[in-house]
Amino acid sequence: MRRRLSILAVVGLASVALAGVARAQERELWPGVSFRQTIQPTPNGPVVVDVLTGPRPGGTTTLEPLLSNDTLTGRETLTKIEQRLSASATYAGINGDLFNLHTGLPSGALIREGRILSLPSNGRSTAAIMSDGTLDVRRVIATGAWTGAGVAHPFVLNRIPDANGTALFTSAWGASTPTVSGSVAVVLFPFGGATPGIDQLAAVQSVVAGAASVAIPPDGAVLLASGTGAAQLQAEAVVGATLKTRVDLQPAWPGVVSAIGGGPQIVRNGAVVFRAGEQFTTSQLGERAPRSAVGQLKDGGIILVAVDGRQPGWSVGMTNYELAQTLVRLGAVTAMALDGGGSTEMAFDGTLLNRPSAGVERPISTALAFTYTGAFVRALLPVVSPNGDGVDDVEPLSYKLVKAAAVTVTLTAPDGSTPVSQTLDQQPGTYPVPFPPTAGTSPAEGVWKLAVAATDELGEQTGMMQRFTVDDTLGFLQTSLPRLFLPPGGHDLTISWKLTRQARVVVTVETKAGEVVRTLARRRYDTGAQSVVWNGLDRAKKRVKGGVYRAHIVATTALGTVELVRTFAVRQIAGQRPGS
Structure with missing residues (x-):
């Protein structure tokens, strides 16, 4: 009888460059807005906290709620929202309010440019950006009423009415009203929007009874009623008449520019709010899970926080109370939680910054984001390595304008020369910058700088600069593909790479989450092809488990630090010991 052993098969997958020099954990996204990621060890496992920090809202950078698909119904991922809106601004934000998974309707308030699109939840908090940036x-709570013949009748805003109720649908709902059996619809046009505390007068354009659905004019609204509400509406709203609609917040909330629902409030006057008394279950607040929050610092700055969770080995998440403590430690004097769990997402310029718990983004209803309308230089590769190995060989340079402006573009080489220097008038759009500056040539190694300065038609000046390094020190990372037999016999996995100059090199095998399993080398290597071997054991000389791992090489020279990663799969299979 042949003895059978557990054998590990190693299959190489892909080679990619790591972003950042020496894994930089904080970076500027545009002037005044930065991103950083921290890992907090806890008795329950690691917790990853992603933080966006920006200035007091107002001016070139402000804070705004975003709406998926530009309608209350339906959902969209955060990265898609940012990409869709990129022509109007540059965005960095997180997910917003809780919502109905089936319809996409937010559970609470949504106010944009002073107009209410969705009413607040009576039992949960709302976070507002005030006219002074607070x-x-x-x-x-909110109430709505329409008046025709002198008597005010209640309505709900952008929600399906009950059996005898009335609803006011604006274009924020979507292209047409929902279908309500036996309803009466009154089309109002023009309609200036539901601004709290302001009477809105609108003419009755048409009255439709029993229709399956009624189109909502882009600058209009539709009152939709059923049962006794339909009878009242049909009696008082005739074509050509003027109706008054009004939405009020109680207590009154003057100075609100925009607002978003969520909750609970977790920081008040710089202290943790232990029990906010809001309508949330114990499981929603007490379990360790992904969390999102918004807070304001003492100096008026804003922080947007996303905590990864439900990912053992990467991040276990937080309770709501732990989230509150984290916001206080970050310096928040006021803070509110937002939707969490699978909805927790953070993105910049249409690129995901965190790791959603499901492994992919969940389409969401609303988001809360820093928005920037100045000249923007898109994020560059930290290191360009034009060595022909297919990893970060080229750097496509470009800048974006969302306003017409006079623009000065300067590309500075490592020796201080400016191979690109031009001043021109540009319309809104994205514009490429040639790199290498001379086609068909290899760019000089060292630090390059791309700077863009713009003055728009109102005289507002903005500017941005990005640096990147050309460094071809490290390349051609490979892993061999043998079967890996664990000791006492068998083959090893070979990890190989090439150096164009002498460098100090660190080679590690890591889990997919980046935890070091084994350090294979930490020394200086000469120019040329180099390699190390791995026998499938961790630092304690124990066999690793099956799964996805990565070979990680860091090379340091006078030019700086460059990194390469190649992932590979390790799986346990049944096999026979060689020679048995």
């Missing part, structure tokens, strides 16, 4: 978190 983040104000409070609980409010």
Whole structure:
């Protein structure tokens, strides 16, 4: 009888460059807005906290709620929202309010440019951006009423009415009203929007009874009623008449520019709010899970926080109370939680920054983001390595304008020369910058700088600079593909690479999450092809488990630090010991 052993098969997958020099954990996204990621060890496992920090809202950079698909119904991922809106601004943000998974309707308030699109939840908090840039978190209720013949009748805003109720649908709902059996619809046009505390007068354009659905004019609205509400509407709203609609917040909330629902409030006056008394279950608040929050610092700056969770080995998440403690440690004097769990997402310029718990983004209803309308230089590769190995060989340079402006573009080489220097008038759009500056030539190694300065038609000046390094020190990372037999016999996995100059090199085998399993080399290597071997054991000389691992090489020279990663799969299979 042949003895059978557990054998590990190693299959190489792909080679990619790591972003950042020496794994930089904080970077500027545009002037005044930065991103950083921290890993907090806890008794329950690691917790990864991603933080966007920006200035007091207002001016070139502000804070705004975003709406998926530009309608209350339906959902969209955060990266898609940012990509869709990129022509109007540059965005860095997180997910927003809780929502109905089936319809996409947010559970609470949504106010944009002073107009209410969705009413607040009576039992949960709302976070508002005030006209002076203050983040104000409070609980409010809202009421709506329409008046025709002198008597005010209640309505709900952008929600399906009950059996005898009335609803006001604006274009934020979508292209047409929902189908309500036996309903009466009154089309109002023009309609200036539902601004709290302001009477809106609109003419009745048409009255439709029993229709399956009624189109909502882009600059209009539709009152939709059923049962006794339909009878009242049909009696008082005739074509050509003027109706008054009004939405009020209680208590009154003057100065609100925009607002988003969520909750609960977790920081008040710089202290943790232990029990906010809001309508959330114990499981929603007490379990360790992915979390999102918004807070304001003492100096008026804003932080957007996303905590990864439900990913053992990467991040276990937080309870709501731990989230509050984290916001206080970050310096928040006011803060509110947002939707969490699988909805927790953070993105910049249409690229995901965190790791959603499901492994992919969940389409969401709303988001909260820093928005920037100045000249923007797109994020560059930290290191360009034009050595022909197919990894970060080229750097496509470009800049974006969302306003017409006079622009000065300067590309500075490592020796201080400016192979690109031009001033021109540009319309909104994205514009390439040639690199290498001279086609068909290899760019000089060292630090390059791309700077863009713009003055728009109102005289507002903005500018941005990005640096990147050309360094072809490290390349051609490979892993061999043998079967890996664990000791006492068998083959090893070979990890090989090439150096164009002498460098100090660190070679590690890591888990997919980046935890070091084994350090294979930490020394200086000469120019040329180099390699190390791995026998499938960890630092404690124990066999690793099956799964995805990565070979990680860091090379340091006078030019800086460059990194390469190649992932490979390790799986346990049944096999026979060689020679048995």
